[in-house]
């Protein structure tokens with residue numbers, strides 16, 4: 098652990114200049130200079146990540162990508178690129194007040210475009226998770242999507258929102274607004290969909306993600322964020338000892354291609370019972386559990402208790418070494434709990450650590466997978482004149 102923090106310490110100076118470049122407060126007049134420089138100093142102390150702004154500056158599809166940094170006065174900092182709206186880094190204090198980067202990510206935009214990417218940090222759309230056989234029917238018309246994951250369509254198809262360059266506006270140090278217009282017929286989906294996503298870093302070290310979308314034709318939409326977390330810090334090894342609590346009495350079992358069977362099954366008495374804080378790995382090797390076999394581990398949608406239109410508690414995860422606690426609140430009915438079963442160890446993250454098997458996990462808040470083909474699941478259909486909205490909050494604190 099101390100090695101990691103020393104490493105971070107060594108690169109702190111580089112990080113300070115990066116964050117100074119991004120500090121919108123510095124563009125204000127000198128009357129604000131003292132306050133702005135205080136803000137910069139506090140955040141820069143916390144934001145010790147080996148990112149170079151220019152490694153995120155590319156022209157893709159005729160649009161410019163860059164790196165945007167949100168920071169607060171409480172030692173938290175979030176770096177986001179508008180390529181795929183991806184969270185590249187989240188630095189928060191651990192139980193000893195050491196700045197810790199809890200989101201894994203690459204240090205160049207090129208790596209996010211390469212074969213080693215697995216939707217790291219990305220905004221996912223138009224439809225998160227899988228659609229069986231890449232087909233669904235709306236008002237009697239069948240739509241065909243790319244089958245980019247075995248026989249199924251995954252995370253929006255060949256070029257989903259994770260590979261789009263979003264228009265970005267950063268009005269202040271704690272807010273980034275992104276927008277993307279997905280054309281009628283893009284990736285096979287009907288209707289022009291205008292998506293707006295706002296990331297807000299709270300003074301309480303929460304990252305709030307507000308999603309909105311409108312369409313000009315009836316369509317389907319299910320947006321999420323695909324950040325891979327390691328609450329002990331990127332490069333700290335397995336996440337199997339993290340403690341997880343998920344407020345779900347039921348989950349949606351899947352077939353061998355990870356398409357839900359359509360049933361909602363109780364978690365009680367199974368390795369899917371996370372209703373009390375439980376180490377991720379404590380039941381991972383349960384023999385003959387067909388669901389763990391089908392998922393290659395946990396890669397399942399949990400149906401959240403207390404789901405409703407308001408924000409509700411969805412999950413709590415604690416890093417066993419760092420003491421960092423992440424609380425997840427959402428307006429969504431479900432979450433995909435994925436523990437990096439497909440991480441290959443062939444690629445290097447920004448710290449130099451490899452993307453080794455199960456060294457990060459995702460909590461993707463969402464409507465249930467394959468919803469367009471599952472009549473018992475909450476609908477993801479939206480119509481013109483009605484706005485799609487969704488909010489998720491990832492809040493970071495510590496347990497000593």
Ligand code: BGC
Pocket residue numbers: 215216226355396397433435439461
């Ligand atoms: C899916 C996994 C997939 C991962 C990365 C998750 O949302 O459920 O099956 O491997 O995303 O693509």
